[in-house]
Each structure stands twice: as C-alpha cells, then as structure tokens.
Amino acid sequence: MRHWKKLKKSEIRKRVFDALAENTDFAEKETLGVPASHLDDKVFYQDAPFLSDAPFLTTLIKNPNHIGCHTLGTSESFFKGTQEIERELIAICAEDILRAPAKSCDGYVSSGGTEANMQAIWIYRNYFVRERGAEHREIAVLCSDDFHYSMSKAADVLGIRHAAVPVDREMRSVSEADIARTVADLKASDVKYFIVVVNMMTTMFGSVDDPDTYVRALETSEAEFKMHADGAYGGFIYPFTNADNALDFSNPHITSVTLDAHKMVQAPYGTGIFIIRKGWMQYANTKEASYVEGEDYTLIGSRSGANAVAVWMILMTYGRYGWEEKIAVLMKRTDWLCRELDGAGVKYFRNPNANIVTVHAAHVPEETARRFGLVPDAHGNPAFYKIVVMDHVTIDKLIPLTKALKAARKTMV
Ligand SMILES: Cc1ncc(COP(=O)(O)O)c(C=O)c1O
Secondary structure, three states: OOOOOOOOHHHHHHHHHHHHHHOOOOOOOOOOOOOOOOOOOOOOOOOOHHHHHOHHHHHHHHOOEOOOOOOOOOOOHHHHHHHHHHHHHHHHHHHHHOOOOOOOEEEEEEOOHHHHHHHHHHHHHHHHHHHHOOOHHHEEEEEEOOOOOHHHHHHHHHOOEEEEEOOOOOOOOOOHHHHHHHHHHHHHOOOOEEEEEEEEOOOOOOOEOOHHHHHHHHHHOOOEEEEEEEEOOOOOOHHHHOOOOOOOOOOOOEEEEEEEOOOOOOOOOOOEEEEEEOOOHHHHOEOOOOOOOOOEOOOOOOOEHHHHHHHHHHHHHHHHHHHHHHHHHHHHHHHHHHHHHHHHOOOEEOOOOOOEEEEEHHHOOHHHHHHOOOEEOOOOOOOEEEEEOOOOOOHHHHHHHHHHHHHHHHHHO
C-alpha cells in the first residue's frame, strides 16, 4: 500500500486548503483570460465563517476546472494544486485498490460509470481504426447479457456493433461455448475486432465475470480483442471481498477499469473514475483542444475539481483498513439477509462476495417491492427485484422486509 494511508480530519483539511492556495484565486489574482470564475458570490457566500472548516464546500465555491487528464503530459497551471490531489486519487485506485505497478496507469474522474465505460470503448475503437485500419462495422463490444446499458449506449454513440452472450439464468454466468458461438456469429457478419467488457459486479445481480473464460474463447477463435473491466458498481467492494481477483491490473489482459465513487463511496454525483494502463490514453487525444494546456484526452471536457477532492477526502478519512472494515460490515449484513431468506424458502441470487441480493419476483408481492423501494430488472414485467445493502441498509431496516417476505411465502405455499 503506497498511497492510501488514513489521515486525520485536520490533515485532510490542511492538504485541501494548501492545494487550493496553489490554484489560481479568481478574486485575488490577475486571471483575465479563462472563461471561469468562483461560484457567483451573490448566491454562494464566499466568506461564511463555517467554510474555514469545510474543505469540500470551499473547493466547490472556488470552482477549479479539472479539464483534461492530469496523469500525463502537462495540464492547466491555474488548477495545479487540486490536480495533484486528483493524481493521488488515481494512484490510490490504480495501485492500492487495483494492484497496478507504480506509475503504470493514467486516469481521471469522469462524470460517472457511463462516461468511463464509453471512454474505454472509444480508446479501443480508435486503436483498432488507427493500428489495424478497421472500419467501425468491423468492431464490436462484447459482454454478457447482464451488461449495464452504457455498453449499448457507447456502441451506438461510437458507431460500432454490440453483442451480448447469453447468461445462465440461475448462475448468472456465461459459458466458453456461448462466447465462442457469439464470436463466430459476429465474425460471420464481418466483425474482426472485439472490445470485451467484463463485469466486476453487475448492476442487477452483483454477478462477476470470469475474464479467463472470455480469453480462452477469443484465443481459440483467433479473434483480436482488448478487455475493459466495468467496476462501476463493484470497484470499491469486490477488491476487498475477493482480494485475489482476476479483474484488476494484476491480469495482463485487463487494460482499463471503471470505478464509480458516487455509488458505494457515497461521493457526490459526478465521480466516476476511469483508469487505463499507460500508453493508451493517446488514442483519445483531441489535438484540436489547442487552447487547453496539455490538450484533452477525456470525453467530458470541463469538469469540477471538487469531485476529485470529495472522493480523495472520503478515502483518506477511512484509510485502507477503515474501508475494509466498512465493507466487512456490509457483507455481514448481506449474510444475515441471505440466512433469513434461506430460512423462509425465498429464492434469490447472490454472489458470495457481493452486497446485492436479487430475489425472484415470484416471491415478492408487488406491494412489498413498492413499500421497501426494491428495484426491478424491468419496470412493467419484473422477473427479479434487488436489495442493495448500502450503508443506510441496516439489519434493523431489513427486518420488516424479511418479515413481509416470510409472511408472503406462507400464503404462497
Ligand atoms: C455495472 C455498472 N456499470 C455502469 C454503470 C453506469 O454508471 P453511472 O450511472 O454512474 O453512469 C452502472 C450504474 O448503475 C453500473 O451498475
């Protein structure tokens, strides 16, 4: 563990205020050429006394723009203080969570998991076009049928194909034979290059892909591919519940990973995290961004530096071991829930390393789903409802749900 050491509140506060002092201060300095400023001071008070104890709110008000990618080349010097915090955050995620070698990755804080997934697919599409002379119709995104919809959105925006491999209904996993069949069908319709997206916990089931199954099937089919791991949901859970997993940078086939701090980390929305091995960001370089110091390598363009600061503050408040403890508590609660469901004969899917429990809709009366805010796989015709054991989902809050499910089971048998 190189970067992720717990800090005291006072140390976090000092680090953020020192970083802000290194940024340009629109009120104090002669910064006349950027179309940016602090938040409107008629609406957002700059001098409220509590702000001296509120580093995140102060960063929001100072409004640094983290446009560009700060782990490679140069960046806008106006915001160099908080960019350094973002660089540290990317290093924590890449090296301390996803086991990348030191300084081997680039990355940035994106608007969310959708953008981070799209950034990966954009990079690999451009790679196949530039290095292999591929046409867009010869490139396909390949993932399991439990994919997040950002994959089909990305394929649509980027003008490439998208195919999903069927999943086993009970196990939520794909077989090598089904991957090979899907690849053969795509090859028969002119697809030559594959962008494989493996799941580090799916949105609906918390299920986890085995990247080796894809690698075996694609290598046997002699298909060229690049592989991205979608950890938008699981990236801050799975590395702690299954430390020796094959979905991080310890696996040479994984070139990039999406994490999302606005889910399990409870950071503000706008805190997706995109991480990729060095040497790949260049495929997303927009040279026309010539007025931006260091040019731009991201989909988003302007973005708030306060988002990176928020995620960094949360992770540094816990430290690695505090985070492990937090996840361990969520897993205990999920274990408890599963024991209750087992006792009542309620059918569900749960990956043993996940905090999502997905119950068969036949065992959940509609009124119970509504009362407890359970999310269906498909509004209108649900086959499953999920329970996500977040920080606020305590055993005390789960008890009325398990009681309702048990009572419903009694009337069904
Ligand atoms: C597995 C997975 N990937 C991607 C996303 C998209 O994330 P966002 O809503 O932050 O764009 C989600 C969101 O739920 C997700 O669960």
